[in-house]
Amino acid sequence: MALSRAELTEQLHAEQRLLVKADRDIEEGWLRIRDQEDRVRELMAGGHDTVQAERLVDLLKQTLIEWERHRVLIEQRVIYLRQEVDPPPPKSS
Incomplete structure (x- = not known):
């Protein structure tokens, strides 16, 4: 069943909100990684076990890779919905 323009627009807005959240989450993820890397260096400098x-740094990086992949999917969905909501005019020959 085809969705109405209003339903597509609603989905578009929802995906755009998800994209903003994904960007924010990814930025915060990078901050967490940098903080953890700083902690590792501090532990090393203090002669502590850093295993x-x-x-944790590796796990955070793997998680962030998945978040970035998910963000790409959201972005692709936004592009698709934009085209469905506001299709380009037909080309004249």
Whole structure:
């Protein structure tokens, strides 16, 4: 069943909000990684075991990669919905 323009517009707005949230989450993820890397360096400088702290950095990076992949999917959906809501005019020959 085809969606109405109003339903497509509603979906578009929802996806745009998700895209903003994804951007914010990714930026915060990078901040967490930098903070954790700083902690690892501090632990190393203090002669402490850093194995678990380094594992956390790796896990945070893997998570962030997945968030970035998900963001791409959201962005693709936004592009698709924009085209559905406001299709380009037909080309004249």
